Amino acid sequence: xxxxxxxxxxxxxxxxxxxxxxxxxxxxxxxxxxxxxxxxxxxxxxxxxxxxxxxxxxxxxxxxxxxxxxxxxxxxxxxxxxxxxxxxxxxxxxxxxxxxxxxxxxxxxxxxxxxxxxxxxxxxxxxxxxxxxxxxxxxxxxxxxxxxxxxxxxxxxxxxxxxxxxxxxxxxxxxxxxxxxxxxxxxxxxxxxxxxxxxxxxxxxxxxxxxxxxxxxxxxxxxxxxxxxxxxxxxxxxxxxxxxxxxxxxxxxxxxxxxxxxxxxxxxxxxxxxxxxxxxxxxxxxxxxxxxxxxxxxxxx
Numbered sequence: 001x002x003x004x005x006x007x008x009x010x011x012x013x014x015x016x017x018x019x020x021x022x023x024x025x026x027x028x029x030x031x032x033x034x035x036x037x038x039x040x041x042x043x044x045x046x047x048x049x050x051x052x053x054x055x056x057x058x059x060x061x062x063x064x065x066x067x068x069x070x071x072x073x074x075x076x077x078x079x080x081x082x083x084x085x086x087x088x089x090x091x092x093x094x095x096x097x098x099x100x101x102x103x104x105x106x107x108x109x110x111x112x113x114x115x116x117x118x119x120x121x122x123x124x125x126x127x128x129x130x131x132x133x134x135x136x137x138x139x140x141x142x143x144x145x146x147x148x149x150x151x152x153x154x155x156x157x158x159x160x161x162x163x164x165x166x167x168x169x170x171x172x173x174x175x176x177x178x179x180x181x182x183x184x185x186x187x188x189x190x191x192x193x194x195x196x197x198x199x200x201x202x203x204x205x206x207x208x209x210x211x212x213x214x215x216x217x218x219x220x221x222x223x224x225x226x227x228x229x230x231x232x233x234x235x236x237x238x239x240x241x242x243x244x245x246x247x248x249x250x251x252x253x254x255x256x257x258x259x260x261x262x263x264x265x266x267x268x269x270x271x272x273x274x275x276x277x278x279x280x281x282x283x284x285x286x287x288x289x290x291x292x293x294x295x296x297x298x299x300x301x
Contacts, residue, residue, distance in 0.1 A: 016147045018156055038129040040085075048130040049085050053184065058173040060181030062095060063102055065172075066132075067185070071165035073157025074150070076110050076137040078172065087131050088123065103133065109175035110137050113168050117141070120150050163188045 008023045040046030051066075057078075058065045066079040080102060082095060091099060107119045117140040123133045136154060138145050145153050159165075166188040173183035 014147070015144055016149050018149055018152050038125075039127060041129045046085055046130050047128070048081050048132065053182075057169050057185035058176045058181055058183050062098060063181070065106065065176065067169055071159040071162050072154050073159060074137050074154045075113055075116050075139055075160060075164075076135070076168050076172065077154060078106065078110065078135045080106055080133045080135065082131045085130055087129060088125065091131070105176065105179060106135055106172075109172045110135055112175060113137065113171060115140050118146075122151070
């Protein structure tokens with residue numbers, strides 16, 4: 001008795017399958033006689049070869065690591081590329097050995113991030129000719145995202161906060177830099193404004209208390225301006241034992257750093273193109289975004 005295949009494959013009933021409802025299998029196209037060239041078959045028109053270093057989060061003499069141009073649904077999605085215009089099977093022995101080391105190193109760096117349980121490493125190679133490996137972080141505890149559909153879930157889930165995404169990029173870049181190379185990703189800038197003095201800070205707190213309760217509140221701790229010998233409650237010494245009050249060390253007003261500076265007085269470095277593209281360009285219209293999130297079987301950019 002001939003076997004009748006099911007209308008849809010069994011994986012549509014897996015818990016990790018991201019869709020539900022009625023499905024039908026597409027009609028398979030006839031094979032073509034000659035496959036079309038991939039993007040960047042020649043180094044002259046290769047997107048990876050023509051990309052500057054500041055489009056990456058970490059670079060070295062022979063390898064570079066690229067991120068998406070904006071946050072996605074997963075904690076981290078990165079691409080490892082060789083500097084040389086080579087495909088996987090074209091790597092010489094030196095780069096082939098280094099590819100194994102870089103794969104393990106980058107997997108450990110991504111897995112060290114908070115909230116990451118596993119890192120999926122994928123290489124499709126049907127879209128772009130330049131060697132590129134994908135590293136996709138699966139969130140901890142999200143068992144429904146396990147398995148082969150993680151790249152699909154990345155396009156479905158809501159994007160993670162940009163501040164968390166930039167911090168994760170900086171952590172991965174710093175991890176890789178411990179073994180060499182140059183980190184180019186920076187943590188997000190802190191929007192921090194220091195009060196000009198403790199007196200102004202106390203006045204602001206008192207004004208906030210009055211506006212919320214309708215009556216001023218008495219501070220529980222004296223401010224710097226009231227910490228003088230005249231304001232103390234200790235008994236005054238006898239005249240013959242009276243001494244000059246000890247001068248309290250001058251207190252610097254909290255946070256003399258100007259607005260836009262990080263704590264410590266250092267001016268934050270300027271944002272780099274590889275990690276702050278969203279600040280200067282429309283990320284939704286960038287070629288990297290449009291091309292990388294097309295057919296997951298190619299994952300070309």
